Amino acid sequence: MAEKRHIITLLTDYGTKDHFASSLKGAILSVNTNVDIVDITHDIAPQDVFGAALVLRNAYKTFPRFTIHIAIVDPTVGSERRPIIVMTDNYNFIGPDNGIFSYIYHEEEVNRVIRIDAPHYYRMPVSATFHGRDIFAPIAGWITKGVDPRKMGEEITDYVRFAIPQPQVTSGLIRGHVIHIDHFGNCVTNISTNELTNEIAARNKVLLVNNHQIARFCRFYAECPDGEACALFGSAGLLEIAVPKSSAAQLLGIVRGMEVALHYAV
Amino acid sequence: MAEKRHIITLLTDYGTKDHFASSLKGAILSVNTNVDIVDITHDIAPQDVFGAALVLRNAYKTFPRFTIHIAIVDPTVGSERRPIIVMTDNYNFIGPDNGIFSYIYHEEEVNRVIRIDAPHYYRMPVSATFHGRDIFAPIAGWITKGVDPRKMGEEITDYVRFAIPQPQVTSGLIRGHVIHIDHFGNCVTNISTNELTNEIAARNKVLLVNNHQIARFCRFYAECPDGEACALFGSAGLLEIAVPKSSAAQLLGIVRGMEVALHYAV
Amino acid sequence: MAEKRHIITLLTDYGTKDHFASSLKGAILSVNTNVDIVDITHDIAPQDVFGAALVLRNAYKTFPRFTIHIAIVDPTVGSERRPIIVMTDNYNFIGPDNGIFSYIYHEEEVNRVIRIDAPHYYRMPVSATFHGRDIFAPIAGWITKGVDPRKMGEEITDYVRFAIPQPQVTSGLIRGHVIHIDHFGNCVTNISTNELTNEIAARNKVLLVNNHQIARFCRFYAECPDGEACALFGSAGLLEIAVPKSSAAQLLGIVRGMEVALHYAV
Numbered sequence: 144m145a146e147k148r149h150i151i152t153l154l155t156d157y158g159t160k161d162h163f164a165s166s167l168k169g170a171i172l173s174v175n176t177n178v179d180i181v182d183i184t185h186d187i188a189p190q191d192v193f194g195a196a197l198v199l200r201n202a203y204k205t206f207p208r209f210t211i212h213i214a215i216v217d218p219t220v221g222s223e224r225r226p227i228i229v230m231t232d233n234y235n236f237i238g239p240d241n242g243i244f245s246y247i248y249h250e251e252e253v254n255r256v257i258r259i260d261a262p263h264y265y266r267m268p269v270s271a272t273f274h275g276r277d278i279f280a281p282i283a284g285w286i287t288k289g290v291d292p293r294k295m296g297e298e299i300t301d302y303v304r305f306a307i308p309q310p311q312v313t314s315g316l317i318r319g320h321v322i323h324i325d326h327f328g329n330c331v332t333n334i335s336t337n338e339l340t341n342e343i344a345a346r347n348k349v350l351l352v353n354n355h356q357i358a359r360f361c362r363f364y365a366e367c368p369d370g371e372a373c374a375l376f377g378s379a380g381l382l383e384i385a386v387p388k389s390s391a392a393q394l395l396g397i398v399r400g401m402e403v404a405l406h407y408a409v
Numbered sequence: 410m411a412e413k414r415h416i417i418t419l420l421t422d423y424g425t426k427d428h429f430a431s432s433l434k435g436a437i438l439s440v441n442t443n444v445d446i447v448d449i450t451h452d453i454a455p456q457d458v459f460g461a462a463l464v465l466r467n468a469y470k471t472f473p474r475f476t477i478h479i480a481i482v483d484p485t486v487g488s489e490r491r492p493i494i495v496m497t498d499n500y501n502f503i504g505p506d507n508g509i510f511s512y513i514y515h516e517e518e519v520n521r522v523i524r525i526d527a528p529h530y531y532r533m534p535v536s537a538t539f540h541g542r543d544i545f546a547p548i549a550g551w552i553t554k555g556v557d558p559r560k561m562g563e564e565i566t567d568y569v570r571f572a573i574p575q576p577q578v579t580s581g582l583i584r585g586h587v588i589h590i591d592h593f594g595n596c597v598t599n600i601s602t603n604e605l606t607n608e609i610a611a612r613n614k615v616l617l618v619n620n621h622q623i624a625r626f627c628r629f630y631a632e633c634p635d636g637e638a639c640a641l642f643g644s645a646g647l648l649e650i651a652v653p654k655s656s657a658a659q660l661l662g663i664v665r666g667m668e669v670a671l672h673y674a675v
Numbered sequence: 676m677a678e679k680r681h682i683i684t685l686l687t688d689y690g691t692k693d694h695f696a697s698s699l700k701g702a703i704l705s706v707n708t709n710v711d712i713v714d715i716t717h718d719i720a721p722q723d724v725f726g727a728a729l730v731l732r733n734a735y736k737t738f739p740r741f742t743i744h745i746a747i748v749d750p751t752v753g754s755e756r757r758p759i760i761v762m763t764d765n766y767n768f769i770g771p772d773n774g775i776f777s778y779i780y781h782e783e784e785v786n787r788v789i790r791i792d793a794p795h796y797y798r799m800p801v802s803a804t805f806h807g808r809d810i811f812a813p814i815a816g817w818i819t820k821g822v823d824p825r826k827m828g829e830e831i832t833d834y835v836r837f838a839i840p841q842p843q844v845t846s847g848l849i850r851g852h853v854i855h856i857d858h859f860g861n862c863v864t865n866i867s868t869n870e871l872t873n874e875i876a877a878r879n880k881v882l883l884v885n886n887h888q889i890a891r892f893c894r895f896y897a898e899c900p901d902g903e904a905c906a907l908f909g910s911a912g913l914l915e916i917a918v919p920k921s922s923a924a925q926l927l928g929i930v931r932g933m934e935v936a937l938h939y940a941v
Binding site: 414447449476591645654 | 690691696709804
């Protein structure tokens with residue numbers, strides 16, 4: 144009977160024009176050819192750990208159980224920052240201990256975080272600038288070969304996590320901010336249905352961003368006239384500002400980090 | 410014996426920096442891990458249904474029989490536009506009913522078009538903005554698991570198709586236009602050997618585009634001196650304007666939609 | 676028992692927005708579905724044979740033995756330039772005979788170079804502009820099916836190779852130049868540990884490039900203060916100029932081809 148194939152995903156800021164991304168794949172396949180490797184993206188902005196954490200949050204749950212997710216935005220590669228494996232019931236996450244898994248810690252039940260210390264499984268010699276190829280990729284490969292992550296290092300509990308930016312809710316007002324601009328120019332905020340509940344959604348409300356007032360709330364893009372701005376919940380479960388068939392970011396001058404204020408009738 | 414692996418291709422305007430493209434893959438693999446997923450492209454210009462239709466036309470036939478082609482440029486996702494499966498002898502095509510399969514209707518014998526209505530196979534809850542992940546991808550996955558597309562909805566015959574832009578041929582003149590600018594800046598027209606026959610190709614002729622006269626016709630790029638313009642049939646079977654080792658589009662100021670006129674001796 | 680899966684990598688200047696890259700995959704899979712296809716990159720600059728050769732050099736060794744590497748930057752496709760297979764103990768390399776395998780000839784023991792002449796295995800009709808799809812991809816596919824490359828054409832010995840740019844070493848001075856700017860803006864030189872030996876590395880030294888003096892030598896990026904320039908050996912074993920969390924190329928005005936001079940105490 145055919146051995147079950149394993150899935151490993153890759154999320155990096157490596158870009159696609161160098162040898163970096165494909166070297167991860169070669170290093171994995173050199174350990175185990177019986178793996179399907181799926182790119183989440185290699186187009187995270189250089190050194191943008193938060194951006195990587197957010198895309199990982201939005202993508203990882205679509206993959207089947209036992210998928211291994213490698214996420215590498217690693218400006219301090221080679222220093223004392225630790226390589227880690229984050230174990231949950233459904234997935235293993237592998238990457239540097241620099242906060243890249245902060246959303247995972249926030250949204251998943253974490254069983255254990257392992258500080259990787261298993262040179263036996265590394266690709267040798269280990270480059271001081273490319274732990275992706277020489278540590279993270281082969282470690283993932285060996286996990287698919289059946290090696291228990293708990294045998295790859297000691298458990299740690301002081302792993303790095305940044306505070307997930309949470310909206311502030313007061314009477315009649317939800318304050319959040321723009322945490323992502325997507326490929327289409329849609330401006331994704333950190334406001335979810337936890338804050339903008341069905342009950343509030345039914346009231347009169349207006350969203351303020353960069354001195355623009357958005358009073359139109361839609362369920363999908365085509366509900367909004369072309370060229371006009373609206374707010375809607377996108378596929379990541381977050382409120383976003385969109386201009387159908389155009390870029391809200393460009394038209395409204397919105398950049399990541401800007402504040403948004405949702406005023407609603409009380 | 411190993412189960413045969415299935416092939417699913419993806420063609421979208423999602424770009425590669427967000428969770429969009431990889432979420433399709435996760436959603437497919439969550440239904441069936443025994444699938445090879447091949448990106449045709451995710452770099453169709455946002456909302457460019459015609460551009461997607463053309464790249465699909467140029468790519469789909471290289472894939473083996475029984476490949477499933479998912480094509481999603483879907484500005485009206487969430488509205489009443491229908492999700493469909495286009496069945497031919499060789500392939501199934503899955504995507505929105507907005508004209509994206511117009512070239513398929515034009516070039517293939519279509520056996521049946523199914524309006525997808527099979528929530529049982531969707532990824533739940535279905536996002537109003539991301540049917541790719543929640544409908545198209547899992548539907549493709551279930552087809553590879555053996556579910557008959559004809560059981561996924563009713564047949565329709567009023568599917569959306571736009572008119573394929575056809576050249577006009579009169580005595581001594583073929584009028585067409587530029588339908589694509591490729592990565593190298595080659596300007597692909599809608600003129601094929603149906604219009605520019607071997608018989609006409611043997612005559613004196615000149616191609617006019619954007620006030621440039623191109624009298625050089627080649628078989629391959631290197632037949633033309635570097636920096637000069639020529640016309641030749643490209644790999645999609647369409648006449649294109651090229652400037653070897655440079656961008657014809659930039660040098661000649663050509664954009665998609667421009668008219669071309671091929672005058673030939675009668 | 677499951678048949679072993681084969682690995683084929685792709686390295687081209689095709690970009691990702693057209694049908695080009697995916698057509699290679701379709702053409703391979705049409706010969707043999709039991710293949711894993713891995714993109715090294717399709718983002719080589721158009722017609723940049725040297726750039727392709729270098730990325731291939733940096734990537735190929737990470738892949739397991741028996742991987743087939745297809746590399747296509749092919750401005751003279753359709754002309755008399757020859758399609759070839761380069762056979763080494765570990766890999767087969769397939770592409771045009773235009774120097775793209777120069778680093779392979781330099782770094783690997785080459786057993787044989789075959790001029791491909793085996794129309795029986797081509798995809799027909801062969802386009803004069805797209806040998807990737809119609810010759811290179813199917814040839815790779817047939818090799819994975821067990822066809823011996825030596826049966827696909829005659830051996831040649833006059834294959835094209837460009838001179839690998841070597842640094843000049845004189846007493847107290849290593850002269851090299853910048854051969855690559857990577858995605859992060861790091862400027863990769865052709866100086867390796869062959870020239871900058873441990874013995875020299877221990878001495879006082881300074882690197883001159885574009886009128887900048889770089890006196891800081893590091894092992895990894897984070898050893899250098901943000902915003903300052905340093906030199907270090909990157910993952911390809913080559914000395915590179917970096918500005919941590921920024922682009923050395925932009926900040927120092929460095930482009931490919933610039934000279935670097937490493938002065939050291941004698």
